[in-house]
Amino acid sequence: MAFTDASLTALRVFREVAERGTLTAAAAALGYTQSAVSRQIAALERAAGAPLLERRHDGVRLTAAGRVVVRRAASVVDQIDATARELAGLPDERATVRLGWFPSAGATLVPRALAAVRAAHPGITVITREGSTPALVRALRAGTLDLALLAAAPPFRPPDDETPALVLSTLAERSQCLAVPAAHPLARGEFVDIADLRGQRWIAGTGRDGLMGVWPGLDERAEVTHTARDWLAKLHLVAAGCGITTVPASLAAVVPPGVRVLPVHGGPAEQRRLMLARMPGALPEAAVWVAEAVSAVMVDGGTVGRD
Missing domain, CATH: 3.40.190.10 (Periplasmic binding protein-like II)
Structure with missing residues (x-):
């Protein structure tokens, strides 16, 4: 079986597993049984000709091949979804930015940043969600988030040890x-x-x-x-x-x-450090504007906690 035979369903399932960190959580999110998720992953691994996941007691971890596939899967799934929206006559979402944030950021920082984006760039749609640091990092690597606000305490280690390393911009320490x-x-x-x-x-x-x-x-x-x-x-x-x-x-x-x-x-x-995280590489212009709005909110007096 060649990888070109991989199904869109299998790619969606794999991206969900990569983001959720366990087969069980991915199955619950998709409304599938765990055995159905396992079958899709097995089919994708046969198509890839290599293991894509390392099964561990606390969930799964992407292999080197898995990291390649999840990056490509995110792009393919997004393109297919964009095509479906265009055919259905729905608005183009090229100006959509997906932002994740740690829990306490939703009380003041995120709303102020979103208000700034709406005022300066009303054409940008920002979709946000709250999550723990591990969940937000997995979502960045799975391609379901463009940016993530992370908070950390000393000794300020990287949020994970996967490669490539995330790009981390320190916004403030409080x-x-x-x-x-x-x-x-x-x-x-x-x-x-x-x-x-x-x-x-x-x-x-x-x-x-x-x-x-x-x-x-x-x-x-x-x-x-x-x-x-x-x-x-x-x-x-x-x-x-x-x-x-x-x-x-x-x-x-x-x-x-x-x-x-x-x-x-x-x-x-x-001390608590607030960081903006993303995958390496060029950011779309809309994501750059959102990142700038978040940074400006911090400069204007935002502070940071941790959850």
Whole structure:
């Protein structure tokens, strides 16, 4: 079987697997059974004459051949979809840019960037979605995102070890803050001393690096009384007096009543770096404009957190 015999369905399935990271997640997203996804991948590997995926206990990883195929698959699928839209008389989407972002960026940074794009370039359609760093990186490599906002903590390692390396542009570095109930003793001053974090009740979420929302480097086992993935839910729990949580300084303007956002003094600074990531190579003009709008928002005073 020659690779020219590869079906469009198999290419779509393969791109979904590359983005989702597991056969199970791809099957759920496509509405297929896992066995159907496996058959499509097997057929594509026969056509390619090489393994495209490395099966691991935590999912799948693209082989060198798989990385070549996913780049080409993204282009082929996009071209077919564009042809179908043109034949159906739908608007041309050449000016569509797909932007991914980490959770807390949706509170202030992304809406302001989208407003700037609409004002300066009303012909551009920006499609966005929230995701974790691993999910956004897979989507970039699968060709389903053009740009992704990523946030990271020291030591600021690359978001993955695949090749080619992603192009990363640092937009800003800011310190992490603390969200406390307005009536809490910690809220009486203009900052919180790190020594006063001992014995506190924490509101946290979970991420790939463990608990998110607990101040890093505590010299005790944190007492986590509530867990929530959503930033707004965590902040409302803070407002209700249920505990304290870490928070990006960028959210200070949108916290609910009854919450104070304060810096923490003492101990090492908890820096967070906001980066714009993309695949290497020339960007379409519309994507360049979106990237410039995101950068301008940061220059005008955006700040950064991590999820």
